[in-house]
Amino acid sequence: MGRNTVTVLDIAVRLLAWLILAPLLPGIITKVKAWVACRQGPPVLQLYYDLFRLWNKGVVMSDLASPGFLIAPAVTWMAVVAAALLMPLGRAGCVFPFDGDVLLLIYLLALARFCTAWGAMETGSAFEGMGTVREVSFAVLAEIGIITATLTLAIQSGTITLQHLFAPLPGPSAALLAVGLFIILLAENCRVPFDDPTTHLELTMIHEVMVLDHSGPPLALILHGASVKLMLFAAFLVQAVLPVGVMSPGASLAVLALGVVLVAVAVGLVESLTARLAFRRTPLLLTIGFLFCLFPLILTWMGGLHG
Numbered sequence: 001m002g003r004n005t006v007t008v009l010d011i012a013v014r015l016l017a018w019l020i021l022a023p024l025l026p027g028i029i030t031k032v033k034a035w036v037a038c039r040q041g042p043p044v045l046q047l048y049y050d051l052f053r054l055w056n057k058g059v060v061m062s063d064l065a066s067p068g069f070l071i072a073p074a075v076t077w078m079a080v081v082a083a084a085l086l087m088p089l090g091r092a093g094c095v096f097p098f099d100g101d102v103l104l105l106i107y108l109l110a111l112a113r114f115c116t117a118w119g120a121m122e123t124g125s126a127f128e129g130m131g132t133v134r135e136v137s138f139a140v141l142a143e144i145g146i147i148t149a150t151l152t153l154a155i156q157s158g159t160i161t162l163q164h165l166f167a168p169l170p171g172p173s174a175a176l177l178a179v180g181l182f183i184i185l186l187a188e189n190c191r192v193p194f195d196d197p198t199t200h201l202e203l204t205m206i207h208e209v210m211v212l213d214h215s216g217p218p219l220a221l222i223l224h225g226a227s228v229k230l231m232l233f234a235a236f237l238v239q240a241v242l243p244v245g246v247m248s249p250g251a252s253l254a255v256l257a258l259g260v261v262l263v264a265v266a267v268g269l270v271e272s273l274t275a276r277l278a279f280r281r282t283p284l285l286l287t288i289g290f291l292f293c294l295f296p297l298i299l300t301w302m303g304g305l306h307g
Helices: 003-021 024-036 046-055 068-086 101-121 126-157 171-188 216-241 249-273 279-306
Strands: none
Touching: 003 068, 003 216, 024 046, 024 216, 024 249, 046 216, 068 101, 068 216, 101 126, 101 216, 126 171, 126 279, 171 216, 171 249, 171 279, 216 249
């Protein structure tokens, strides 16, 4: 079997893993919330059923919208999936490692956000414009946290290549970074206490209001892309705080998978035990998340100066 064949098979297996496994995470979160509330709740595979149902439905489109209304969800989905393929999977590493690929990952996530806002603005609805303003405003603070965490890992590892970026941090720095990245994960994936993907109240909607007018396959792409993004941030968090890269290949994949599931369980517990924040308090919590990412950066930088 030639090297090119092995590479193609590797890409195909990773792509299928991301596409098939990602919708499990929202199901786990929903099931945890149901257990905490002593309810049976929907099945863990509910999102798979919803995606299949949406894919077989037609598309309802406003007369005001241009073809960009349909193109934006597709580009968003492709950008998120491409970012996921850049993410290393423990000792299995990356498919396309190159210098500065972590910057491409950040740019792809920014492209996905831009296209989501673009699709919302295509409707010409003031309601969706309101959600876009809220989403973009809060994203500024969330992206600062991501960049700070990435800079911390880059200083610790001495590289900006994702394959070697996740060098283990000392205990206190890893703990602080874990808290900071978890707060950023909740904000970036529109989870409580920043947002509520199940709400339909005008005063509390952020991301959900941006996709209200989508239906059929475009909505399926949006929901599936959101699950891939959640899995991407969970994998980033786990590899940033645990020494997954120095374990044996089998153990690294097992720890990574278990860590991602535990992150989903933690999200479910947070959503069960906390309420959605008032808008005026959201920037404060995002700033706290940024500070939790900033302190490890300072500790790592000072450690490098005195090392």
